[in-house]
Amino acid sequence: MELHLKVIAALLCLLSLIHIGFPRRFNWGEELKPLSLINKQMMEVHTFFVALTVMLIGLLCWFYANELVNNPFGRVIATGLSIFWGIRLLFQFFVYSPKLWRGKRFETIMHIIFSLLWIYLTIVFFSVGLSVG
Numbered sequence: 264m265e266l267h268l269k270v271i272a273a274l275l276c277l278l279s280l281i282h283i284g285f286p287r288r289f290n291w292g293e294e295l296k297p298l299s300l301i302n303k304q305m306m307e308v309h310t311f312f313v314a315l316t317v318m319l320i321g322l323l324c325w326f327y328a329n330e331l332v333n334n335p336f337g338r339v340i341a342t343g344l345s346i347f348w349g350i351r352l353l354f355q356f357f358v359y360s361p362k363l364w365r366g367k368r369f370e371t372i373m374h375i376i377f378s379l380l381w382i383y384l385t386i387v388f389f390s391v392g393l394s395v396g
Contacts, residue, residue: 264394267387268328274380275321282314320344332391342392345385352381 286292286307295303323340324331331337355378364370 264332264387264391265328268324268331268391271384271387272321272323272325272328275317275324278380279314279318279321282310282317285310332394338392338394341388345388345392348381348384348388352378352385355381 291306295306298306327337331341355374364374
């Protein structure tokens with residue numbers, strides 16, 4: 264399981280860094296112009312804190328994989344992370360509209376990749392949470 268947590272660490276740190284490109288990729292300069300200042304800044308601030316949280320989870324998995332697997336409190340944390348990523352998986356299918364990706368090659372590929380990532384994270388953290396150290 265520790266190897267899976269190291270893989271997750273790398274994936275989450277990469278995902279966190281990808282957030283840096285969101286404003287350009289999603290054309291926030293133009294797309295967010297019609298929003299009020301508070302809504303624009305909430306998008307930017309929340310994106311920053313999502314990226315920070317994802318990075319910190321990645322670092323937790325990298326530096327404390329052994330503790331997550333072999334310590335009762337670590338397994339509680341892993342269980343919480345399985346719930347977090349499981350809910351994120353549900354959002355992938357029940358909150359985001361299929362109109363965002365259906366019929367669009369790149370977006371469909373990203374939808375599949377991220378669906379698989381959320382499934383992987385949920386299963387690994389759930390398995391760690393259930394393990395007996």
